[in-house]
């Protein structure tokens with residue numbers, strides 16, 4: 001831990017902590033002194049993240065959590081309280097992609113729609129609701145960070161997926177405004193496409209290392225800054241928004257996109 005640790009002593013939950021943005025963020029949170037509940041529907045991958053944190057000298061516990069299930073989300077909050085005494089930071093990051101990458105609007109079935117809404121939007125609703133209830137009980141504020149997407153800011157990246165992320169953005173702003181009176185901040189990071197996480201493979205994209213590298217380069221080149229967006233870029237923004245350095249920042253939708261949206 002550095003001497004100027006940004007999250008010293010904080011108790012945090014990161015959902016989707018078994019991979020990609022969630023894993024990178026859990027590691028950075030711990031590096032900045034937070035004690036982390038690594039929550040994921042895949043308990044094995046969450047345990048691997050805990051192993052990485054512990055190997056680096058940090059403190060973390062793994063919980064199995066399907067963010068679309070209220071009992072699971074409540075249990076993750078309970079785990080934070082039981083393990084670390086309280087909850088300070090809720091990072092609602094877990095999300096799923098368009099089921100068949102490239103699927104057009106009418107290719108989506110009702111089941112596809114329900115699943116996307118259930119994980120991407122209901123998951124953030126449940127995580128935010130449980131966190132706000134806990135923060136209000138503790139009485140001294142708290143921080144929510146949500147993972148939205150560039151696909152929720154512009155029409156890009158899947159119609160239904162984008163709509164769930166636009167919902168996450170609006171929920172973020174609404175919680176920020178309602179929560180302000182209790183000292184609760186809520187912000188979202190909005191990444192552009194990151195082929196290097198497991199996300200696109202989860203959406204059916206073939207994931208050979210060569211293809212991933214080529215896609216990464218191609219997507220990165222479409223950004224004004226010209227570089228691929230990484231899970232670590234997102235983790236850095238999440239640490240900042242979760243920390244006191246962002247004490248007067250709430251309701252913000254922060255693109256992590258190399259300038260894509262600004263163009």
Ligand SMILES: NC(=O)c1ccc[n+]([C@@H]2O[C@H](COP(=O)([O-])OP(=O)(O)OC[C@H]3O[C@@H](n4cnc5c(N)ncnc54)[C@H](O)[C@@H]3O)[C@@H](O)[C@H]2O)c1
Nearest residue numbers: 016018019020021041066067094095149193194197198199
């Ligand atoms: N990768 C991208 O191109 C991209 C772009 C913009 C936004 N995002 C968003 O970033 C977030 C993280 O994506 P990533 O790229 O790290 O993906 P990833 O697939 O590498 O990681 C997602 C993690 O979430 C977990 N998860 C899936 N469903 C869950 C559920 N119901 N409950 C709990 N955990 C669940 C998975 O097991 C996995 O560990 C998502 O919200 C995604 O929508 C990703």
